[in-house]
Amino acid sequence: MSKSEPSHRRGQVVEDKILQAVIDVIAVEGTMAVKVDDVAAKAGVNKTTIYRRYPNRDDLVLAAVLAQADIAVPIPNLGDLRSDLLAMVQSVADTATSSLGRALLSASATSPELDAMRPRYWHQRFAAATEIIARAVDRGECAAPDDPALLVELTVAPIHFRASQTGGDIGDAFLQMLVDRLVASL
Amino acid sequence: MSKSEPSHRRGQVVEDKILQAVIDVIAVEGTMAVKVDDVAAKAGVNKTTIYRRYPNRDDLVLAAVLAQADIAVPIPNLGDLRSDLLAMVQSVADTATSSLGRALLSASATSPELDAMRPRYWHQRFAAATEIIARAVDRGECAAPDDPALLVELTVAPIHFRASQTGGDIGDAFLQMLVDRLVASL
DNA sequence: AGATATTGCAACTTTCAGTTGCGTTAGTTG
DNA sequence: CAACTAACGCAACTGAAAGTTGCAATATCT
Numbered sequence A, B: 001m002s003k004s005e006p007s008h009r010r011g012q013v014v015e016d017k018i019l020q021a022v023i024d025v026i027a028v029e030g031t032m033a034v035k036v037d038d039v040a041a042k043a044g045v046n047k048t049t050i051y052r053r054y055p056n057r058d059d060l061v062l063a064a065v066l067a068q069a070d071i072a073v074p075i076p077n078l079g080d081l082r083s084d085l086l087a088m089v090q091s092v093a094d095t096a097t098s099s100l101g102r103a104l105l106s107a108s109a110t111s112p113e114l115d116a117m118r119p120r121y122w123h124q125r126f127a128a129a130t131e132i133i134a135r136a137v138d139r140g141e142c143a144a145p146d147d148p149a150l151l152v153e154l155t156v157a158p159i160h161f162r163a164s165q166t167g168g169d170i171g172d173a174f175l176q177m178l179v180d181r182l183v184a185s186l
Numbered sequence C: 001a002g003a004t005a006t007t008g009c010a011a012c013t014t015t016c017a018g019t020t021g022c023g024t025t026a027g028t029t030g
Numbered sequence D: 001c002a003a004c005t006a007a008c009g010c011a012a013c014t015g016a017a018a019g020t021t022g023c024a025a026t027a028t029c030t
Helices: A011-029 A036-043 A047-053 A057-070 A081-097 A099-105 A112-138 A148-166 A172-184 B011-029 B036-043 B047-053 B057-069 B081-097 B099-105 B112-138 B148-166 B172-184
Strands: none
Touching (some): A011 A036, A011 A057, A036 A047, A036 A057, A057 A099, A081 A099, A081 A112, A081 A148, A099 A112, A112 A148, A148 A172, A148 B112, A148 B148, B011 B036, B011 B047, B011 B057, B011 B099, B036 B047, B036 B057, B057 B099, B081 B099, B081 B112, B081 B148, B099 B148, B112 B148, B148 B172
């Protein structure tokens, strides 16, 4: 057992630099613009080192994205259902309009691995949101809904839809309207 | 006036073959799988000819997708509100799940033309859907809503959301639920 | 038929992904 | 501190696909 971490690693430092370089590129030019040679240069690392850690370009991009997505989605806790929902919905709107968010969440034009990652990301968010609702139920603010995840989904979808498709305005009025509809159905 | 089309063109025929070849590939394997050499082969045309018409690969794909997008969205008229809405919602689901539709509607910052086209596409669909509702109101099936376009938007968004983000199931049950919620709010 | 635009063809260059062998550096252990 | 070893740097590769160029062949219009 005393397997004292066979880690010979100066690795973690290098890995962080690499993934950060990838994220930097994605945020500005999108996932398609990520070139391994460029990443190596920006990270001050040799191309070979990258390929030693990630079998191919797609896996590299995926790892970077996952590292970003893993920063836990905060669960607002303001003590009031409407406030919590508004904070969460605002957070969704922020990522949906940020260039990094758009790059990460744009379907197609990416790798199958990224496609597989999106559902996990959203389930994470849904879990956070249902937690909000569960707390409100505990406080006696409202009745427990049949399918809280679905309600959250129907609330979040229009935000992403406007951001990625219609280009419609995503302002306070819109977000409040969505929250109102969710609360009304409780 | 007698500008008798300086067209020396045997071109239109060739152009159609090229774009059709691109569409064929997209429909099966997606936009990423489109290789200029392959397209040239499938279209029975030389690679040079393609590059004489389209400056680069992206513009070629874009041209093919835009040509497909111009086919008008049909407005179902089955004489019943629920039936019309279901048909329309089903049509949205079909395009959202087809690889051609995904190519059209995926938000990739790589083509401003596509970005500009998406809102128009959806407004066209919204117009068709509000037409459906307007007819139902005329028939006395329901009251006229404040903002029919918004209702349609909230109905369509979850479909596209599941198709492009969560990968959630888009079946009859889901579509009917969406339509039910729309009808209920009339 | 003759002029001209369009296409075919082949041999390029360029870019980027991914690989390989070997030398070098930096942690780990005694 | 010395030796061992994993991780890294370096350079020169291969391979696939994008994009280019000059010239010959062919279709279309007048």
